[in-house]
Amino acid sequence: MPGLVPGIHVDPRDKPGGDEEKERQLLKFGYKASAEQFGPRELLEFSCLAEDVGFDSVFVSDHFQPWKHTGGHAPFSFAWLAALGVKTRRVQIGTSVATPTFRYHPSVVAQAFGTLGVMCPDRVVLGVGTGESLNEVPATGMKWPGFKERQGRLRESIALIRRLWTEERVTFEGQHYRTLAATIYDRPEKPVPIWIAASGPTAAAMAGEIGDGFICTSGKGDALYRETLLPKVEEGLKRAGRPGGNLERMIEVKVSFDTEPKRAMEDTRHWAALALTPEEKMSVEDPREMERLADALPIERAASRWIVSSDPEEQLAQIRPYVDLGLTHLVFHAPGPDQPRFLKLYAEQVLPLLRSKLG
Numbered sequence: 001m002p003g004l005v006p007g008i009h010v011d012p013r014d015k016p017g018g019d020e021e022k023e024r025q026l027l028k029f030g031y032k033a034s035a036e037q038f039g040p041r042e043l044l045e046f047s048c049l050a051e052d053v054g055f056d057s058v059f060v061s062d063h064f065q066p067w068k069h070t071g072g073h074a075p076f077s078f079a080w081l082a083a084l085g086v087k088t089r090r091v092q093i094g095t096s097v098a099t100p101t102f103r104y105h106p107s108v109v110a111q112a113f114g115t116l117g118v119m120c121p122d123r124v125v126l127g128v129g130t131g132e133s134l135n136e137v138p139a140t141g142m143k144w145p146g147f148k149e150r151q152g153r154l155r156e157s158i159a160l161i162r163r164l165w166t167e168e169r170v171t172f173e174g175q176h177y178r179t180l181a182a183t184i185y186d187r188p189e190k191p192v193p194i195w196i197a198a199s200g201p202t203a204a205a206m207a208g209e210i211g212d213g214f215i216c217t218s219g220k221g222d223a224l225y226r227e228t229l230l231p232k233v234e235e236g237l238k239r240a241g242r243p244g245g246n247l248e249r250m251i252e253v254k255v256s257f258d259t260e261p262k263r264a265m266e267d268t269r270h271w272a273a274l275a276l277t278p279e280e281k282m283s284v285e286d287p288r289e290m291e292r293l294a295d296a297l298p299i300e301r302a303a304s305r306w307i308v309s310s311d312p313e314e315q316l317a318q319i320r321p322y323v324d325l326g327l328t329h330l331v332f333h334a335p336g337p338d339q340p341r342f343l344k345l346y347a348e349q350v351l352p353l354l355r356s357k358l359g
Contacts, residue, residue, distance in 0.1 A: 067290055
């Protein structure tokens, strides 16, 4: 069955420098825990299963409200990650992504992830982004600001969080945030890495400049990754005089895989909202309205962001171009309601193929 995401064509000259074998050895394959779709207990069971069947990481979304009202969920990711850390042994865990700028004050995020870092040393990642009105406006009643302010807040919040993880009695006077002799008393010896999500050039450059990692999502077309996002990450690294080899490059890869082709296609209906354009969903703050807009989409458009396939070799063919571009941490997001079925099928039929062919 043909995949629905157009293949990405990569010129070898566009691939970041470095030893190819070393890059392959660094590849990780993770599981995206969809907190908008499942309750916290179910999600915990799925994520423990992901570790058991061989995934390397589990990343969870952080929503105050889900993309759809009917059957939607929105467990608190910080509390949930603590449970996941205790229930698992080896997987890397983190947010993809949280917004440490509006409904969370950066100092509270620093405290939460300091605690997580102590509980699960060298396993926790704080993935951050500029946020969505769907989550921030209903929780606070605020007026949703423009991108420039959101970007400035994110940059400032990262600076404050890092100071709180490395200093005591921090008095901070920023444009957006203030603290007075604040101390995080429980924090890991090695600060939790902060990975920055980007869907455009400005955020991608900031990820390269100040992030410990970069996060993006799949299915948005060749040019965005090859011509915009990854070059901007490199630009940010060079601007800051930083080596690029230590920067984690993560992508959430949206896959709908099943041995039954019809089922693989139908499963994408659960996440049709992802196919809405930024203009269509920009000012939508009510999950009921988001659900209405998504339900009106034809199945072909609902599936357009996903690699829809019943063939492991086709999964490999559609995923390989992301690795060829230099993305080294692939976190797989499956849309269907039967997550254990997906995890077992993918671990049995696809992950071994990816590991043998890609690293």
